[in-house]
Amino acid sequence: MRRAAEPGKRDAKGQYLFDLLCHHLNLLEKDYFGIRFVDPDKQRHWLEFTKSVVKQMRAQPPFTMCFRVKFYPTAPASLKSRVVRYLVFLQIKRDLYHGRLLCKTSDAALLAAYILQAEIGDYDPGKHPEGYSSKFQFFPKHSEKLERKIAEIHKTELSGQTPATSELNFLRKAQTLETYGVDPHPCKDVSGNAAFLAFTPFGFVVLQGNKRVHFIKWNEVTKMKFEGKTFYLYVSQKEEKKIVLTYFAPTPEACKHLWKCGIENQAFYNDALVGAGRGARADSSERVAVIADENYSPADSVLPTPVAEHSLELLLLARHLNGAPCSIEEEKESEASTPTAAEAEEPGALRALCPGAGGAQAEQVNKFVLSVLRLLLVTVGLLFVLLLLLIILTESDLDTAFFRDIRQTPEFEQFHYQYFCPLRRWFACKIRSVVNLLIDT
Template identity: 55%
Template sequence: MMLTRLMSGSSRSLDLPCVCTVRLLDDSEYTCNVQRDAKGQHLFDLLCHHLNLLEKDYFGIRYVDPDKQRHWLEFSKGIAKQMRSRPPFILCFRVKFYPPDPAALKEEITRYLVFLQVKRDLYHGRLLCKTSDAALLAAYILQAEIGDYDPGKHPEGYSSKFQFLPKHSEKLERRIAEIHRSELSGLSPAAAEMCFLRKAQTLETYGVDPHPCKDVSGNSAFLAFTPFGFIVLQGNKRVHFIKWSDATKMKFEGKTFHLYVREKEEKRLVLTYIAPTPEACKHLWKCGVENQSFYKLENSNQVRTVSSSNLFFKGSRFRYSGRVAKEVMESSAKIKREPPEIHRAGMVPSRSCPSISHGLRLSSVPRTRRRAVHISIMEGLESLRDSAHSTPMRSTDHLDILTPHGSRETVISDEAYTPCCSILPTPVRESNLELSIGQQVNGTTFSNKDEEGDLAAPSIPNMETPPPALPGPEGSVQGEPEPEQANSFLQSVLRLLAVTLCLLLALLLLLVVLAESDLELAFLRDIRLTPEFQQFHYQYFCPLRRWVSCKLHPIIRLIDS
């Protein structure tokens, strides 16, 4: 009877609906009720139906767990289990995969939503650019949202009442108004938005969703995934760019993230970075797996389950679920319907900000509710603040200004981010990087001369030159091996060889059991299904088995005769 009551109580709790509030890109909110066991796909479909959106594969839903870690909602799993908090659930609708060519999008509603996202990126400091580019982008936004310049409606200094960037200067505001007044007259909102996207697409930080990390020497960095590859930003410069076709593998161990890179002449390098927490590192790894699958693969049938660790350690397993970019483009080309009506959001009043010298501004981007992210960032990058999309990325070089409240605002200038000044150092080789953290920096050998003011790497003694011998009390040389010392050293070597031989035999036995036995144990089956083991089995084990069989066949025939 008690068991029946418990089961009936649990079933009633599953029947109770959960309230989900999703903040949209124009800062409006969509609220709906879903069952406790509802999948993420159900909520996403409701949202896309509300937005009248068909090209929905570029978008996703973000949420923040109780530990203040951001996640993308997995559509194949239950909403309540992922949120790990009590309803009502608060989520955000954002662009997850930026289209490589926004002009190739089929429908205007899709381009408008991408425009809203990239406009947010510019406002929050994620889309870095020179002053000339910033003025042009802001002018496109102005044209899209208030239309042509009208002297009766737009008095002198009208552009200073709107904020498009983290920090404005009077010179920049005059340039924005000049471009809007003289160069963009006649552009419709859709055309201005398209021009904005085409310009933003050419910037190196287009599509960047930055993940704060540190390299192996402790220097702060931001890791990000774009439609074209994996990038690393330090300060205000891009220090690494890896094409998706050259990134062979991603894995993580605790807080350490590894990216394996294929170079010319079949060389393989590895980049290693340290995330603030293991949860942040896992989120970084999953985002990398999803972005590489979406942009690199030809079709979704090529998607495979990936593991975060080596062959004999299960680790975290993850599989991207969804269509890839090429399939999405092919599906979009088949859309045939009347263009849906678009309700564009105008510029809304912004709360006053002490860092703005012109007083109250009207913000083109609605304010995102923020929470503090407790991440310690070293000098050269600003302490991160939370946003619904990603952590705003700002530099604190000589371009930063300290506000009265102690926060920093980035000044957009020609020196703030110049793509032609980006540096691409050679990554550290794999053999050295995984074995000695502190001996190598991502991209170069670490030394006091290279990094003054930072922690010095431990010196590595030259193993080829023995230390000088010290004279003994009777003129002899100290350090000559005694017979007992020689015997002890020989015994240590023999023990090491014995242990190594035993480990090799155990490994060989395990490989034979995996490859030749029919045991259906769970952990054996998981190992057999991994792509690494299947590649090892067909490319190495089977040829080795045939070779051994050919060598042993004459001996077996001789014994039988």
């Protein structure tokens, strides 16, 4: 799953390289995967698809990148695509080898036996002499006792399983483990204790040693932000007050990478994997320790300001263009001077409206329609400008100081990963469905 980028289109974006690789693998379900690379400072990064590949790399070509599972499926054994299942199998097998998938000795022996059955088939005394399992490296470290247990399971329990069946059984077992899908980020807590922060299909976890000490479901995470090396996780739980978990990354770059991975994972699983497995996997009796209390303040939020808050400004702007009052005070005065329905029903009011009533009413209707049309035009124009600016910021390769400063703000990056990317995936999925429907017909 490792490949060196070949020279070619120097201005190619990450999406081009990713699509090229997926085409080579005949991979249609792309959303679970990504391309990872490490910069000269040993900091890991996920390749961003909307930016130029060359501009993201700080090393000299040829560039070495790794095709990895970026978002682990909640139920990998239920994946329909054989190619996707096999790639996820390879990723979890790698996690086991690197010590990320922590488990009991009995579970470790079973997982290794599934790998053995998938790779060499049934046990054959003529082909597999004593100690044959030791030729395979399943874990960072393992004892002779564990090797014997692996061989015993392989000989007695898995005979007759096809490689595909063994891979499926491996996936079913792996997804039940607490550390399934964990991509650990080294940090320290407020007491200076070493910890690993990670994001799984079911929520945010904190590991210390070989134990999971905290688990927070995705629907309990209200916000994530970073300042320098400090990472903040805002949590809201039914039985607790709003709390903030604070951790410290080794470098500001590592902290930004942690934050970016967090908002991408939350956006992906909230968007694509709602409901099913999260409640069953969460341990409802487990409580998250309160590390620091802090009242939530909307001013601290890094989420984009809702468009609805600008509706009054748009309305007043439209009224100003129509020659109507444009200040809030004038708006109130205008409303105060408008006769109410009760006043209009009084005889005096009727007499005042009667002369030329039909023409005056028609003129008022025309003015109202024109005002609405002007408001719609202004609104559509503003939306078009905002959409154009958004497309330039997210899809173009312009690297001016103005655009670069906006792209690097946490607010924009959070909007990009939590809102824009899921929306783009949704549109792409709909377009693929329409195209497939047209091809079938």
